[in-house]
Amino acid sequence: MSDTDRTPTGGPSEEETAGKGPVIRDKRRIDPETGQPRQAADPQPTVPEDAGAVPGEQSGPGDAGEAGGQDDPHPDAQLAAERLEEMRRMQAEFVNFRNRTQRERETDRTRATGAVVEAMLPLLDDIHSAREHGDLEEGTPFAAIADKLEATLGRFGVERTGFVGEPFDPTVHEALMHLPADGPGVELPEGATEMTVVQVMQPGFKIGDQVVRAARVAVADPS
Incomplete structure (x- = not known):
């Protein structure tokens, strides 16, 4: 047997043993000392590429598509969401329409009244003058008619403005005269500190915040 057949397997390479002597590789299958066949070296176990994977689970290009598909909403769920959003929008439009209609109705009613x-x-001015002159005494038929008329207007939100002793308000009063505080017939409420109505020539009327006519009055300043 040649020297090349005597090189033991698994030994150092020729490059590693360069300068250290000849390298003998023994490739004989029969051991010369025992005469028994030599056992072949166990090959290194190979590790499968998917050894780290959990049994029953496989990853691949299709998995990413399946995972991504779970995020996509179902067509029925998407349609239901669209119908719900449309219903909410219609409900908001209806509420706005109802509120606008109510405001317009109140405005039209106030304008008509x-x-x-x-x-x-x-x-109404004649009724006021008759009361000032004592022609509408309590219990007379005309006084009852005047009271019913004013009560009927009150049910529609009509309010009378302009009373003696109340502070002057330019939004509901029209001052025709300015009288001295110590003048004849001028009586100011006790503790008055601002311009005050001391005489009413014509009463005023308002409906809510809308002034139909300002009260025409005479005013006086406290001394």
């Missing part, structure tokens, strides 16, 4: 009160101003 104001037109009626303006047409009745001469009659």
Whole structure:
């Protein structure tokens, strides 16, 4: 047997043993000392590429697509969300329409009532003058008619403005005269500190915040 057949397997390479002597590789299958066949070296176990994977689970390009598909909403769920959003939008539009309609209705009612009160101003002025002169004494038929008329207007939100002793308010009063505090017939409320109504020539009327006519009054300043 040649020297090349005597090189033991698994020994150092020729490059590693360069300069250290010849290298003998023994490739004989029969051991010369025992005469028994030599056992082949156990090959190194190979580790499968998916050894770290959990049994029953496989990863691949298709898994990413399946995972991504779970995030996509179901067509029925998406349709239900769209219908819900549409219903909410319609409900908000209906609420706005209802509120706007109510405001317009109140405005129209106030405007119509104001037109009626303006047409009745001469009659209301006559009632006021009759009371000032004592012609509408309590218990007389005309006094009862005047009270019913004013009560009816009150049910529609009509309020009378302009009373002796109340502070002057330019939004509901029109001052026709300015009288001295110590003048004849001028009586100021006790403790008055601002311009005060001391005489009412014509009463005023308002409906809510809308002034139909300002009260025409005489005022006086406390001394």
